[in-house]
Each structure stands twice: as structure tokens, then as C-alpha cells.
Amino acid sequence: MYVPRGTRLRTTAAVAVAAALALSACTVGDGNVTKASGGGSAVTLTFLTFENPNLTSEYWDAAIARASAKVPGVTIKKLVGTNSTAYLQQLYASGQAPDIMTSISPDGFAQKGELAAWSADEMKNFIDPHAGAIKGQTYALSFNVQPIPLVYYNKDDFAKAGITAAPKTYAAFLDACAKLKAAGITPLEIGGGGKDTWAAAFGFGAIVSSDMLTKTPDWFSKRAAGTVKFADPDFVAAAQKAADLSKKGYIDTAGLSRSYSDVEQAFRDKKAAMYPMGSWFSASLDKNKPSFDVGVFGWPSDAGQNVVPVVTGGGLMVNSKAKDVGLAKKWALAFAEDKTNLDNSVLADGLIIGIKGYTPPANVGAMYTQTLDIYQKAQQSGQTAPAWMNTAGDGSLPPGFSDQLNAAIVDLITGRKSPQAFAAYLDQRYAAATR
Template identity: 60%
Template sequence: MRSRTMLSALAFTAALALSGCAAGASGNGSAQGDGSKGKVTLTFLTFETPNLTAKYWDDAIARASDEVPGVTIKKLVAPSADRVGYAKQLAASGQLPDIMIAVSPNGFAQAGQLAPWTDAELVDFVSPHSNPIGGKVYQLPYNTQPTPLVYYNKSDFAAAGIKAPPKTYAELLDDSAKLKAKGINPFVVGGGGKDTWADMYPLISTVATDTYKQTPDWLAQKAAGKVKFTDPAFTKAAAKVAALAKNGYVDTAGLSRSYADNEQAFRDNKGAMYPMGSWFAASADAKKPGFDVGVFPWPSDDGSLVVPAYTGGGMSVSSKAPNVDLAKKWALAFMLDKTSLDNSVKSDGAIIALKDYTPPSGMGPVYTETVRLYQDAAKQNAIVNAFSIETGDGSMPAGLADKAAAGVADLINGEKTAGQFGSFLDDEWAKASR
């Protein structure tokens, strides 16, 4: 989750003071700890969502701390969706957290601020070398997220006479026209306030089908100066998003909605299709009566399967932690705890990328179908990167994803053409790379 909204210096100081609380193992350790005796206080930066509540984190912290005696965890909760921006502010004041979860290591790793994970520490992970930076892994790759898939309201499809999800992009457009003709908004897309990142999913989808399908390392080529955002390989994808809005298939008023309000809008039947990350599956299965949700992959022109996905999202450890070894040990204990993993699956639809992991029984049909779609794509070698979410070598410069989200809003509102959007991204990339 991302946001362009940055805290003022005063708000930042207040948030830092209010967000820290001790959890987990008991003990008095100082801020620096006593690493030589195996007793240490470590700061842990996390986040809270409607799915991943304070109780979820506190319980998981306590279990990990039981496995690593001598560690006291001081929990820090990011005050906005922009966890990377918050971590950077902390780092700038010499307070980079000792442990962070779901914070892109890009930028921190290159600056020597993170400790790399060794092959021995990564042995339990399905894709141990996901998103390497300079040949080293700085974030535990514990969770795979197809980002996005398209979740749809089956009742709306039936009302419009649509008997099955679209297989090609032409069918998607035809279905959108049928929905609109019945007075049903085809796509729910948000991105208001601090949640500007939420408008990115149509573009991530079209970049997957129209750019990355043909050139999987396209963004790495951009980083190497071999391609531009103004090239047809990218502007074709952007033009599709602009056309969806121009044809009235995206309710532009929805761009003012926050992430939570956007999800609620879909639940309140304010649109038939909701492009969103796989974490929505858990929420969809906790459905109200009459809210019957299905899921399909964003269709390509020729109907071939393409699924953008990201594997990562786990712990990173500061190279300046008072005891790096204990910090790593605690982070692994947290990541490998079966109860925490099961709770993440049940509450946030996680697809756990750990060897021999079995999800809890009784998961709902939307989660089950989401996992099946991902597994089918993996078997067909149809997985591509999720544009703007990459974190390894060749990914976007730090901060550019937020700029892209702002540009997508302009693309949907008709304030930028696909070519202008491409030029905007090229310019912002150049600025961020200086």
C-alpha cells in the first residue's frame, strides 16, 4: 500500500512517540540492548489493516518472542500506508527499525542499511532468491500475491446476461458494455486520500498482458536505459486504461474513495468488477448474504493466461540492529510460525511461499479459486512481475510508484493521454535517478 501524503515534521515526531509499544518477551532492555548477553530490545515496524489488526500483530509477536528468549520487541505501527516513506524518515533521523515487514528493501539495501539473508536462512522458502539486489536477498520471500486478479459480482453478471467470465480483452470490453447498458458500473476503482496506490490495478493488469508478457524483463531494460515509457510497448497498455474510463466503464468519481471505502463500494454493489490483490479473497469469503463473488485473471488480447504476481513481503533486518543475529533469528521465528501463517491466510488471503506449508482447512471458495488460478498460471509459466511492485534489481527508483499512481489518476480522469503519461514517467524516473 502506498501514499503520496507525507507527515509533517511535527506529525512525524508525534506519530513516532505514539506508535511504539513493547510486546512479546518480558524484560527491561535498553534501546541499544545488551547483545553480548543475548538480551536486547529490537524495534519492529509493522502496519495495521482491517484484516491485519493490532491483535493479530501482538499475538504473533508474542509467539515469536517465546521462541527467541532474551528479545523484547518494541512495535512501531506505520501511521500511513506509505511504509517505505515512513521508514525513510526514521532512517534519516538515525532510527531505522531493527526489523521491518512488507517494506521494500530497494534503496535501503543499496545504502548498506540492511543485512542480507544467507542461503542457509532461506532454506525453507519456495523461491529463496526472489527479488535479489546485487545478487543478495534482503527481504524474506514468504508470501505470494497475484496482483491483481479481477473479483466480480456474479449477480451483476447474470443481470447483464453474462454467462461466464471473459477470456479475451475483447470479451471484457463487450461485457463492460453489457453491464453499462443495464445501468451497472463495470469497474470499481479507488485511490483517494492517502491510498493513491489503489488506482494502479487496471494499469498493472494491462502492463502484464501487453508489455511484460512479451518482454518479462521490460522494467529492467528501462533501468538499463534500453526502453522508455513512451515506447508503444508501454503506451498501448496505458491507452487501454484511458479508454476504459473514456467509455464510461470506470466511475471516475470513485477515485476519491479510500482503499477501505473502495472495497466497501464493491460490497455495496456500486460496480460489478473489482481489480484487486489476492488478499481480497479472504474478505470476499467473509461475505454477506447475497454477495456472491467470483474471480478471473485480467484477459489478454489473444486469451492466453497472464497473471502478475509478487513474492516477498517478509522481514528485513537492519545492518545496524544492536544484535543482527538475534534480530534475524526472531524474524525467522515470526515468519515460520504456523499459527501466524494460518492467521495470515485466514485474515488476509496469503498464499504462503514456504516448503511443505499446508493452508488451514475450511478456506472459502473465493480463496480456493484464487489459489487455483495462481497455481495454473505457475504451471503454464504464465506468471509475470506486477508493475511498480517489483523490489529487486531493475525495479523502479524509490518513490516513483507513488508518482505513477498520481499519473494513473490523471490517465483515468482524461487529464493525460497515454503518451503524456509515458513522458511523465520518463521524466520522473530521470529525476528519481539523479
């Protein structure tokens, strides 16, 4: 998964230095450094990755080795950190920015000249080479597409509650929630405590995408221009929907204190019937099948559409001051276009690949196939929308803002902030982030 997964924004110099030291501690030792093929002295480039249950250390090491074998003259030193904008900001500020990085929005870095732009020729194999472009320039290789989120659900729970089909309208969705609660089943698993507050944002993000971004897909750009605000009625109404789900007891609020991994496990343990999560969850379900049948649908809108929020991008970026920008870009392209790397990203992380001529491996699982089918049907019927909080490029949320937004969404769900106070707070923090 490439969606930026922010920790709470930390701004003091002491914290920035601590983060840089933590990154150094995560650097793989010389015994694990992947060396390029070919003779001569190699340029050592650092590559910032992150690890999670889907993308393990072994996954990254193997992918790095395949790319390095294609680019003589490069030695890659893997750095393991957090794929959040705030974290990368700290690394730049402390003088430890990596040469190559992945799964972080380029916004904020590109404008300051900190990233190398990709040329049209370098992007020739990508289906959407301009995804996430900033002022006409592309800074992240757009090699994958991700629906964020879809709703994964326990079919057995639906049957017990007398629900015969996935809801297609928001009214039907609320009816399903009421039936599940009446049957003694918590409808929604939403959460992510501590550093994983990003995981709590997906239910709310689905509401914003289905209610607002289907009608105003350029809302992000309008907010950047100051022509719309979070305090506007349409956004407050979306926030009210999220607050109401919690007030009605439709959310497993214990999930708000769980880590991302524990929230995922809670769904497997039948703590709730539905789980709004990014498409990468399909890979986890295929790898570790739960004890019940799982279905998937797009978040229902008032208008009767199952909306699929989508973001394209997530690829590798190159530091404009890398030790060798040309070799860094060549290596990043080799990494992103390697067929085995792409196949493994499908199998491990449920990615939908945006490379021309690519076909998924034959051994993809049933949940990946369902997820891909939902996405393709939404594309064909015009039922996709920008993925709230995950849009890159012109009009994307300012650096550091997502971390504060994630925490505020938890406050909204728990009732610590009313929808109106939530919206006013976001306008305040947005103004501070864009000064």
C-alpha cells in the same frame, strides 16, 4: 498484504520530522510490549508494522508473541506506521529506522548498506530464496506469493447483463463491460483517494502486466538500464487502454475519491460489477461475505490469456545497524516460519505461502480456494507475469517513484493527463528519482 502502499512522496525535512514523531506516537506502550521467554536481560528491538482491515492490531500482537516465545533474549516493541518506501526513507533520515520491518521493498535501502543480507542457510526453508534479490543478495524473507491483481466480480451482475462466462480475451472483456453498462451496471470499481492512491493503480497494472510483461518480463531491468522508456509505444498503448475504459464510462470514477476501505465496501454495495484487487481481498470476502456470489479471473490479454500478475517476497527485513543483528534475524525467521502465523496470514490476508512443506489450514474459505486455484493453473500453463509496480530486486522502481506513479495514474484515469503526457511525465520523474 505486503504490497507497498505509498502515500504521496513528501520530501521536506519538516515533513520527515513530523512523520517520525507520528511513528513515536504509534508505538505501543510498555503494557503491550511483547517480551521473550527465558531469563537474563533482554535486547529491545523495534518492529515496524502497519494495520488495515485484514491485519489488525490484535493480529500483529498475537503473531509477535508467538515469535518472541521462540527467541529468548528479545523484547519486541511494535511500531505502527505506513508500509511505503517513502515513509521508511523518512525514518532512516530522521534516525528512527526500526530494527525489523515488513512489507516494504528493500530496493534503495539495500544498496546503501542499510539492510542485513540473508544467507543461503537462513533461507533454506523458502521455496524461492532468491526472490527480490539485489545483486545476488536477498534482503527480504520471501515467505509469500501474491497475485496482484486478480479481477473479483459479481456473478449476479454478470447474469443480469447476459454474460455467461468470465472473459478470456480483452475483446470479450470490453464486450462484457459494454453489456454491463447497457444493463445499468457500472463495470469497474477502481479507486483510492488521499493517502490510498495506490489502490487506483491495480487496473492499469493488470493491463501493463498482461500486455507488456508477458512478452518482456525483464522490462523493469531494461528501464533501469535505459534501453526502454515509458514513452515507448507499447507502454503508451497500455495507458491508452486504461484511459479508454474511463472515457467509455466503464469505471466508477467516484471511487477515485474513496479510501481503500470505502472502495472495497463500494464493491460489496454493488456500485460496480468488477473489482481489480490483490489476492488479499479473498480473505476479506471469506470473512465478510457479500450478498451476492463472487467469482474471480485473471486479467484478459489481447492474445486470449487470463494473465495472473505475481510477486513473491513481502517478508521481514532487518536493519544492518539493529541493536543486535543476529537476534533480530533469528526473531524475524521465527516470525516468518511459525505455522500458526502462516495459517493466520492465509486466513486474514489471503497469502499464498512460499515455505517448503506448508499446507493451508483446513478451514480456508471458498474465495481463497478459488484464488489459489486461479494462481496454480496460471503457474502450470505459463500464464503468470511480473506484477507491475510490485517487483522487488534488480530493476525495481526507484524509491519514491511509485508514490508519484500512483498519483499520475489517477490523472490518467480522470483525463487530466493524456496517455502520451502520462508516459512523458513518468520518464521525467524516473530520471529525477535515479539521479
